[in-house]
Each structure stands twice: as C-alpha cells, then as structure tokens.
Amino acid sequence: MSRNVVVRTIDLTKVYRTFWGKTHVRALDKVNLEVYEGEIFALLGPNGSGKTTTMKLLLGIMFPTKGKVEVFGKSPRDVEIKKDIGFMPEESYLYRFLNADETLTFYANLMGLDRTERKRRIDEVLETVGLTEARRRRTREYSKGMSRRIGMAQVLLKDPKLVILDEPTIGLDPMGAREIKDVTLELKRRGKTVILSSHLLADVQDICDRIAILHRGNLVTTDSVENLLTIEDTWEIVVRNLREDTRRRVEQVIREGGGELQSIGHPRESLESLFLKTIKEKDIRG
Ligand SMILES: Nc1ncnc2c1ncn2[C@@H]1O[C@H](COP(=O)(O)OP(=O)(O)OP(=O)(O)O)[C@@H](O)[C@H]1O
Ligand SMILES: [Mg+2]
Numbered sequence: 001m002s003r004n005v006v007v008r009t010i011d012l013t014k015v016y017r018t019f020w021g022k023t024h025v026r027a028l029d030k031v032n033l034e035v036y037e038g039e040i041f042a043l044l045g046p047n048g049s050g051k052t053t054t055m056k057l058l059l060g061i062m063f064p065t066k067g068k069v070e071v072f073g074k075s076p077r078d079v080e081i082k083k084d085i086g087f088m089p090e091e092s093y094l095y096r097f098l099n100a101d102e103t104l105t106f107y108a109n110l111m112g113l114d115r116t117e118r119k120r121r122i123d124e125v126l127e128t129v130g131l132t133e134a135r136r137r138r139t140r141e142y143s144k145g146m147s148r149r150i151g152m153a154q155v156l157l158k159d160p161k162l163v164i165l166d167e168p169t170i171g172l173d174p175m176g177a178r179e180i181k182d183v184t185l186e187l188k189r190r191g192k193t194v195i196l197s198s199h200l201l202a203d204v205q206d207i208c209d210r211i212a213i214l215h216r217g218n219l220v221t222t223d224s225v226e227n228l229l230t231i232e233d234t235w236e237i238v239v240r241n242l243r244e245d246t247r248r249r250v251e252q253v254i255r256e257g258g259g260e261l262q263s264i265g266h267p268r269e270s271l272e273s274l275f276l277k278t279i280k281e282k283d284i285r286g
Pocket of ligand 1: 016017018025026027045046047048049050051052053054199
C-alpha cells in the first residue's frame with residue numbers, strides 16, 4: 001500500500017550558534033523522517049534531544065543548517081501550505097479575562113472569518129475538544145487540562161490538515177492527559193495528520209501509529225508502535241476461569257513441546273487504568 005507522505009525530512013541538520021558564535025550546538029544531525037497522511041506520529045526523546053527544533057523547522061520558522069524539509073511536497077516557507085498547518089507550542093498564553101467563546105472569536109476575527117462561518121467553526125471546535133459546556137467560563141478558572149484543550153481549539157479553528165503539538169500532555173494529570181489523547185484520536189478520526197512530541201513513552205504509546213526516537217539530535221529509531229513493542233519470540237495467553245489442574249496440564253504440554261515457560265500468573269492492570277477507573281467510580285458515587 002503506497003501512502004501519501006505529508007512530511008519528509010532529508011538529512012535534516014540544525015546547528016545553533018551562540019551569540020558570540022564561539023560555541024555550536026548540534027541540535028539535529030542528519031535526521032531522515034517520513035510522516036504519512038492520517039497517522040499520529042510521535043517525536044519521542046529526553047529534554048534537549050531536538051523535538052522542538054524539528055517542529056520549528058517543519059513550520060518554516062527556522063532554517064535548517066543543512067538538509068531539507070518538505071511539507072505537502074513543498075518548502076515549509078511556501079505560503080500556500082501555511083493554512084494547512086496548525087501548531088500548538090509547548091506553552092500557549094490565554095487572555096485570562098476572556099471566556100472560551102471570546103478567546104476563539106478573537107482568533108477567528110484575526111483569521112478574517114465572517115460571522116456565520118465564525119460561529120459554525122467555534123461550535124465545531126469546542127465540541128471536538130469537549131469544552132462546549134464550559135464555553136462561557138473565564139479561561140482563568142480553567143484547569144491545566146482545559147487550558148491545553150482551548151489551545152487545541154485555537155489550532156483547529158482554521159481546520160488544518162496537519163496538526164503539530166509540542167508536548168501536549170506535559171504537566172497534566174492522568175485524566176487531563178487522557179482527555180488530550182482522546183482529542184488527538186478524534187483528530188485522526190477526522191482524517192488529520194498529527195505530529196506530537198513527548199518525553200514519556202507511556203503518554204504516547206496507546207495513541208500513536210509510529211514513533212521516532214531522538215537522542216541528542218540523532219534519530220535512534222523510527223517504527224510502528226506495534227513493531228517497537230512486540231516481543232516476537234514470546235507468546236502471551238490470557239485465560240479466565242482456568243481450573244488449577246488444567247493450568248498444570250497446560251504447563252506440562254508447553255514443556256513437552258520444548259517451550260520455555262517464562263512466567264505464569266495473574267495479569268496486572270496498568271497503574272494508569274487503575275487510577276482512571278478509581279477516579280471515575282468516585283465521580284459516579286459523588
Ligand atoms: N535558540 C537556541 N540557541 C541555542 N541552542 C538551542 C536553541 N534552541 C535549542 N537549543 C539547543 O538545541 C538542543 C535541542 O533543543 P530542543 O529545544 O529542540 O529540544 P527538545 O527535545 O524540544 O527538548 P525539551 O524536551 O526540553 O523541550 C538543546 O541542546 C538546546 O539547548
Ligand atoms: Mg521542546
């Protein structure tokens with residue numbers, strides 16, 4: 001299956017020079033990436049590994065030192081493609097005295113949307129990020145998770161085809177992070193391509209199709225989450241209501257077949273799902 005390439009980097013290299021030009025920081029070194037249409041792609045790496053630098057180069061707000069970037073087959077500085085790219089920076093600033101409606105109206109006016117179009121788009125993006133009910137509350141009362149969602153709503157106003165989110169879940173609790181992840185999945189469902197960055201694998205593994213791991217500006221690996229995390233030579237069988245004697249027989253059969261039994265026991269819930277479940281139950285009980 002041939003897939004449309006939305007973003008391609010070729011030997012992308014960025015060297016920052018400090019003010020006096022004495023020291024150089026090689027923030028990216030010959031990075032080759034491809035991002036396909038309709039996928040959620042994660043740039044994963046520790047602090048300073050080059051995630052934000054990559055995004056700034058994709059957005060055309062900075063020049064590569066060497067190498068090339070193509071977005072929708074064009075240079076990111078091409079005005080024609082600007083309207084198709086939405087970007088949410090690591091920190092977005094809100095006018096604390098405005099409510100969600102007013103905030104989005106402000107941005108929609110900057111974009112020059114007419115009244116009817118403006119109303120339609122604002123209703124739509126508030127629905128997408130799940131803030132319809134909170135639209136008349138001032139943004140200064142918003143939790144961090146809600147603030148991040150209004151940031152996403154701003155990005156979505158112009159209905160971009162490619163959405164770039166820099167550390168969208170940073171500083172959020174598991175519930176806030178889950179909400180952002182759900183909005184991200186919703187974007188994918190609507191056919192958008194999403195590139196996001198994170199330094200936590202746990203924060204991206206359940207929503208991303210493919211991941212690139214960066215370390216000190218080098219691309220360590222890029223592959224599907226499935227390929228990266230599947231342990232090919234090991235099998236897992238999960239059974240409910242297994243009788244003790246049957247279990248012993250299964251173990252016996254495995255040994256007779258030459259298999260090496262590595263572990264047998266009760267599966268564990270992830271701490272994240274336990275946390276979310278506990279909080280939800282508490283919410284229901286009040
Ligand atoms: N404007 C700049 N001038 C000089 N060096 C810079 C500049 N911006 C980034 N760097 C350096 O480039 C490297 C990569 O930085 P970048 O911000 O891309 O990393 P990151 O992966 O986004 O990190 P974080 O997780 O902290 O956001 C770091 O060593 C950083 O110090
Ligand atoms: Mg960064």
